[in-house]
Amino acid sequence: DGGITQSPKYxxxxxxxxxxxxxxxxxxxxxxxxxxxxxxxxLRLIYYSQIVNDFQKGDIAEGYSVSREKKESFPLTVTSxxxxxxxxxxxxxxxxxxxxxxxxFGPGTRLTVT
Amino acid sequence: AQKVTQAQTEISVVEKEDVxxxxxxxxxxxxxxxxxxxxxxxxELVFLIRRNSFDEQxxxxxxxxxxxxxxxSSFNFTIxxxxxxxxxxxxxxxGSxxxxxxFGPGTRLSVLP
Numbered sequence: 001d002g003g004i005t006q007s008p009k010y011x012x013x014x015x016x017x018x019x020x021x022x023x024x025x026x027x028x029x030x031x032x033x034x035x036x037x038x039x040x041x042x043l044r045l046i047y048y049s050q051i052v053n054d055f056q057k058g059d060i061a062e063g064y065s066v067s068r069e070k071k072e073s074f075p076l077t078v079t080s081x082x083x084x085x086x087x088x089x090x091x092x093x094x095x096x097x098x099x100x101x102x103x104x105f106g107p108g109t110r111l112t113v114t
Numbered sequence: 115a116q117k118v119t120q121a122q123t124e125i126s127v128v129e130k131e132d133v134x135x136x137x138x139x140x141x142x143x144x145x146x147x148x149x150x151x152x153x154x155x156x157x158e159l160v161f162l163i164r165r166n167s168f169d170e171q172x173x174x175x176x177x178x179x180x181x182x183x184x185x186x187s188s189f190n191f192t193i194x195x196x197x198x199x200x201x202x203x204x205x206x207x208x209g210s211x212x213x214x215x216x217f218g219p220g221t222r223l224s225v226l227p
Binding site: 104 | 118123146147149151156157158159160161164166205207209210211214215217218219220
């Protein structure tokens with residue numbers, strides 16, 4: 001089945017460690033996105049990419065990094081510079097980076113940093 | 115700046131009741147899109163509907179209906195004869211050219227049997 005996979009579902013890390021969250025899609029979508037979800041705040045955009053080897057900062061990019069070496073993959077690294085990394089992270093994709101295309105979401109990764 | 119407000123943080127209804135989820139948006143753009151997504155307990159957001167700013171026709175899809183009113187900058191979502199499976203967090207979102215997508219804070223709907 002076509003869709004977006006994120007792994008792992010739950011991730012635990014010690015403070016000061018970098019951690020990479022996986023996101024893979026087989027929908028042949030050009031655009032991919034990373035969001036962060038905190039209780040009561042909705043989703044906030046971290047990074048997005050409209051094509052391979054290209055990505056742009058979203059509203060809360062500080063302390064995060066991404067890469068887009070393959071169309072199917074858009075991994076997110078949460079660095080030690082991110083002050084409050086504990087959150088639910090959602091990856092999404094859309095056919096193109098255009099507003100009339102809906103986004104499809106993965107199941108998310110819940111990251112806990114202690 | 116763009117903004118989406120969902121004033122209802124949590125709503126509880128009894129099965130078979132109708133329920134309306136409110137969404138109010140702010141944007142200076144004349145061309146924009148509005149969306150509703152459902153997030154069940156599994157965590158994955160599910161797309162429900164997209165509406166562009168030039169189409170004010172209301173839409174009905176089964177038990178779901180949407181009321182778009184530009185005059186009040188609202189895009190409300192009604193579930194008729196609610197069911198337990200409708201229990202989820204519902205997000206309203208706004209996108210316009212040159213701006214990132216903005217999601218509202220979400221409304222948690224609990225449908226009790």
